[in-house]
Amino acid sequence: MDLEKYRRIFLQESEKYLHDIGDVLITLENAPQDARHWTELHGKVHSIKGMARAMSLETIARLAHEMEAWCLKFQKGDCVARETSMQILSEGYAMLKTLVPRFGVLDLPDLPAAYHRLLQTLALGPEGGEQGIREVSREPGVPITDPIDPIRTIGVPCSLIEELLGFSQELLLMEKSKPLLAPEFASVQGWIDHYAAMAKGLYFRLAQLRLMSIEDFVDLYRHTIHHQARSLGKSIRMTVAGGDIKADVALLDRLREPMIHIVRNAIAHGIESPQNRKNVGKPEEGTIRIEAESRKEALILRIADDGAGIRRESIERHLREKRGMDDAQIAGLDEKTFFETILSSDFSTASVADETAGRGIGMNVIAQAISYLNGTLGISSKPGIGTTFTFELPMSLSVVHAVVFTVGPHILAVPTSSLDSAGYGVSGLDAGTSPVLDLRKLFRVGIDSARIPGVLFLRRPADSTAAPDAVKAMMVDTIMGNKPVMVMRQGQMIGSAGIFSGIGVLESGALAAMMDVSMVMRLLRGRHP
Incomplete structure (x- = not known):
């Protein structure tokens, strides 16, 4: 029996189910009484349990079994899904995401304790009461968290891939500098042409090892961003356009903090509360749209929200107090220069900044991060319509x-x-x-x-x-x-x-x-x- 083959299959299939489970949980938080969604969630958790048991991965199978029991009760209407119950299931989902790539091995600090606390919580059942659930799942020193997924490393160090890419480039350059051959050496020329095509194919495949799709990059944050929105009492939908475009992992890794900061800003300060959106004729659910485009030798990333827009009065006050500008001078600024004021190191809106997001010093740090990548950051905003941040970055691969x-x-x-x-x-x-x-x-x-x-x-x-x-x-x-x-x-x-x-x-x-x-x-x- 080729155990390694089946382990690969288990990992591939489980990751697909986990992606779907995350989406269904988000849907259920907006429609917790819909039995159809509970049926779908039940089926996907059951599939992970079945595969885990076939592989004798009991830690995963046991957790999935307990989660499955909760889904079944909500599916049948035996219990009402409350906010705390949804939170516990989300923690179960986060634990599954931690255990699956480790094939159920509890090899991280505090992971065994967190795992057993979560099982104890689930064993109480949805009817166990919010207080009992809170006491078991939140024991001090054993947090159950839902961290941002890291970009998973490949099987070899990136430095080795860089070295191999360098060798491949040298082969390509050698092919370009080959001397012209006389007609009688046509067979040798054919061999050289075949070698050159193979070298180019090798370079293509090596380069792809360092690439990640924009869709996968955004998925790293989707679930965490949703939880932030829910904690602020807001309903957010994230959409992606151009998600099939792939970029170098090193570039995307440096974009992690700027991306997450801008999205959190959009949730905390840009998108209005459901009631306020309803009052102005907007859908109660806000939208954050991430668009990717490959333009010549650049990667264009746009992060747009349909919120209230950046408050112009904060910028105008800063320009008066810090820059000594009068109303006529402010009115004479073009939109690009006006909004780039928030990227200044001395600009701050402390009255609205908090530990979740802030437009002050954080925006200056973002501008510096993009500049470090030899890129540019553009800002556009319309009152009541929304704000768009545009990254333009050089993309060698x-x-x-x-x-x-x-x-x-x-x-x-x-x-x-x-x-x-x-x-x-x-x-x-x-x-x-x-x-x-x-x-x-x-x-x-x-x-x-x-x-x-x-x-x-x-x-x-x-x-x-x-x-x-x-x-x-x-x-x-x-x-x-x-x-x-x-x-x-x-x-x-x-x-x-x-x-x-x-x-x-x-x-x-x-x-x-x-x-x-x-x-x-x-x-x-x-x-x-």
Whole structure:
């Protein structure tokens, strides 16, 4: 029996169930009487219990069994789910998240005591009473916490991956400097080309070991942020756009504190209470939206909330008292300069700062952290509409999904997020009213009239003010498909063309030039710089 194989399967499947359990618990806190959600939670906890027992992981199986018993009572309506009961189940969920990657081994300080206290708490049952539950689960010195999940380390040190990446880069540079071979050495040239493709593929796979998706990065905080909102009596929904974009773990790790601080600010100071939101015609549930975008050689991260916005009067008071500015001077500031005032080291709103979040010194520290990463921080805010913080960071390593295609002998790619659809034939185009950029003509390659061309329909940006005659599609030769592409810095020669954003490395090792769709649109309108 290959025990290690089954341990891997257990870990993979349990992590999927734990992710779902966290989501269901959040839903239940807003609808604790809904039996359907209790049925769903019961089923997922039961699945973890079954897998744990099959692997003889009794610590996990016993905890899951006790949690399952609570779910069953709420599911049948035998008990009413109260706030304390939800908290105990959340602590059970946090304990499962701690035990599963350790395969049930109680190998951390205070973990055995916390585990047994939690079992004792669960054994009281939901009907045990809030006081009894509180006394058992909160014994001094044995806290049951729900910490922010760390970014899990991979099986080898990151320094070793860096070293291997360095060797791979040297191989790629050696391939570029190879001498020209005479025609009679065509077989040797074929071997060298194959070696070069293998070296590029190796670099692609090594680089991916250091990458993490934005979706997974945000998930590290989702449950903890929800608990903070609940402790403040607020209902918050987090959404992610561009979550499939991957970035270097080292970069994301340095973004942990700035990200969590801004999100906590949004909950504590930005998003109003449910009643206040209702009074102004907003949904009682607030929204925090995290958007990721890969733009040329930068990672763009936006953290937006739909709250009340930053209080302008606090900034105006600071500008008067600390900067000696009068009303006319303040009114003459552009929005960017005005809101960047809160990033100053001497700006503080102590009246609203607390241990959960504060806009004063903390915002200055955030600005310094982003500057340390050679990035920029932008702020925009509208009264009653919300606030958006935008990070723009250099990203030497990134993986995006892109539609890869050919134009003659050239391999090109366009980020999938820039397209509405792709296909063959021109049936969806109106030649009279829908401008089409034929890349075959642009790159001056031969056009085979017998071949049906591929067509890429471009997505119009949400904030686009383009004229009606703006480019809507590009015509190509062959569409190779939607593929993961590792984006690297482009050279000066390719960059001078003005329509490329980088060089993409495919899993096969082949290179593809990444097209900048916005520049392509300008090209068709005759505004190419």
